Amino acid sequence: MNDLDIFERYESEVRGYIRSFPIVFDRASGSTLFAADGSEYLDFFSGAGVLNYGHNNPALIPALIEYLQSGxxxxxxxxxxxxxxxxxxxxxxxxxxxxxxxxxxxxxxxxxxxxxxxxxxxxxxxxxxxxxxxxxxxxxxxxxxxxxxxxxxxxxxxxxxxxxxxxxxxxxxxxxxxxxxxxxxxxxxxxxxxxxxxxxxxxxxxxxxxxxxxxxxxxxxxxxxxxxxxxxxxxxxxxxxxxxxxxxxxxxxxxxxxxxxxxxxxxxxxxxxxxxxxxxxxxxxxxxxxxxxxxxxxxxxxxxxxxxxxxxxxWQDSAFTDSIAERSAQLRAALEAIAAEFPQAEFTVRGRGLMYGLASMAKPELAGAVSQAAFERGLVIETSGAKDEVLKFLPALTITADELDRGLAIVRESLASVL
Missing domain, CATH: 3.40.640.10 (Type I PLP-dependent aspartate aminotransferase-like (Major domain))
Known part of the structure; x- marks a missing residue:
């Protein structure tokens, strides 16, 4: 039995994300997911927007542990x-x-x-x-x-x-x-x-x-x-x-x-x-x-x-929103550069903050293909839209500039491979 057989045998057909990201995950920290086999994945998915502050944020976990241990x-x-x-x-x-x-x-x-x-x-x-x-x-x-x-x-x-x-x-x-x-x-x-x-x-x-x-x-x-x-x-x-x-x-x-x-x-x-x-x-x-x-x-x-x-x-001052604005500008500039580099995809860049999409109505199947290719290269990123025609960027708001650049490089490489 391989790692996913038990899910295939016992879990309902309704399961979705396991089909897009077919691996058993074990741990996570910040913007990184660790699989049970030791492989690492950069996370541009953030639990569909649940993990804006990243996985197991060290500002939060000690207080949670203390609360649980206190009864x-x-x-x-x-x-x-x-x-x-x-x-x-x-x-x-x-x-x-x-x-x-x-x-x-x-x-x-x-x-x-x-x-x-x-x-x-x-x-x-x-x-x-x-x-x-x-x-x-x-x-x-x-x-x-x-x-x-x-x-x-x-x-x-x-x-x-x-x-x-x-x-x-x-x-x-x-x-x-x-x-x-x-x-x-x-x-x-x-x-x-x-x-x-x-x-x-x-x-x-x-x-x-x-x-x-x-x-x-x-x-x-x-x-x-x-x-x-x-x-x-x-x-x-x-x-x-x-x-x-x-x-x-x-x-x-x-x-x-x-x-x-x-x-x-x-x-x-x-x-x-x-x-x-x-x-x-x-x-x-x-x-x-x-x-x-x-x-x-x-x-x-x-x-x-x-x-x-x-x-x-x-949220006591503007430092956090200032950092989001910096990463947002970095993300938008990179997506616009990708759109210009691959004109045949007729990409539209849309979004605000760290919620962005790279959409291709001309090739709606492209987003899913890029998501799959990116996963094979160590990046978790999903799609959205009525036809899943949008590659959806939801990195953690705490992501570093280097991590964001690394993930965007994977997207570009994946796009080049599928085109």
């Missing part, structure tokens, strides 16, 4: 604990207050989809309406409520039932340059013959991750906020993948200056890979009755510990 609460539901109080204090002091944001914190179940489900439910309760507006190429999770707002046909087919109460509209840039897709939204809202029921909420990603690294302009987001505010429609920003520093600032919407009514956060909020998710909601939207929405693992206290340490370590 600290691990499973707390929504009871008050010392670890949870400390996280709330750090989050409000270093994240919300400096940005002038007034949000209540709802700790939902452990995944991003749990946060999206809660946000959609409370938005419907707060407005008394049911319709949701979501956008083309959006991804919000795979439980049924979140799946209804998700666009990809592969995921929607797997739902096995009708996915209703969602109106799909074109995202920024979907209809090409120079066309403001919000013209359609505003016209439909104002036309009683459009068939668009006044929505309870609009859910949007400022940068679409799974949809292909599509970036909404600040102007588009500002207009969307203006449209929703004028009509009493709540705005949810899904910051599950694009938040926690991934696009440069802590929140992906900061560049636009908008203030959403609700924000969903998960993936890297715990900083360590421990499951955790949050809904931020304006106080007037917090219409829940006690116990009206629960989740068994909404009180993962070890995640509160590492989440707090990360906030206190990286």
């Amino acid at each position: 600290g609460i691990i499973h707390g539901l929504d009871m008050a604990t010392v670890a949870k109080r400390a996280f709330i204090e750090a989050f409000t002091k270093h994240i919300l207050e400096p940005r002038g944001l007034d949000y209540k914190l709802q700790f939902t179940g452990p995944t991003g989809a749990n946060a999206v489900e809660a946000a959609l439910k409370v938005a419907r309760q707060a407005t008394g309406r049911s319709n949701v507006v979501a956008f083309t190429n959006g991804f919000h999770g795979l439980s049924l409520g979140a799946l209804a707002a998700t666009s990809n046909a592969k995921y929607r087919r797997a739902g096995g039932t009708a996915l209703g109460d969602v109106t799909r509209l074109p995202y920024d840039g979907y209809l090409g340059e120079g066309i403001d897709t919000l013209d359609l939204f505003e016209r439909m809202l104002d036309d009683t013959g459009s068939g668009l029921d006044l929505p309870a909420t609009v859910i949007v990603e400022a940068v679409q991750g799974e949809g292909g690294i599509n970036v909404a302009s600040a102007e588009w987001l500002q207009r969307l906020r203006s449209i929703t505010e004028a009509r009493g429609i709540l705005l949810i920003v899904d910051d599950i993948q694009a938040g926690v520093g991934r696009t440069g600032a802590f929140f992906s919407f900061e560049e636009s200056g908008i203030v959403p009514d609700l924000v969903t956060i998960s993936k890297s909020i715990s900083a360590s890979g421990l499951p955790m998710s949050l809904v931020l909601l304006k106080p007037e939207v917090d219409v829940w009755e006690p116990g009206a929405h629960t989740g068994t693992f909404r009180g993962n206290n070890p995640a509160f510990v590492t989440g707090r340490i990360a906030i206190e370590t990286y």
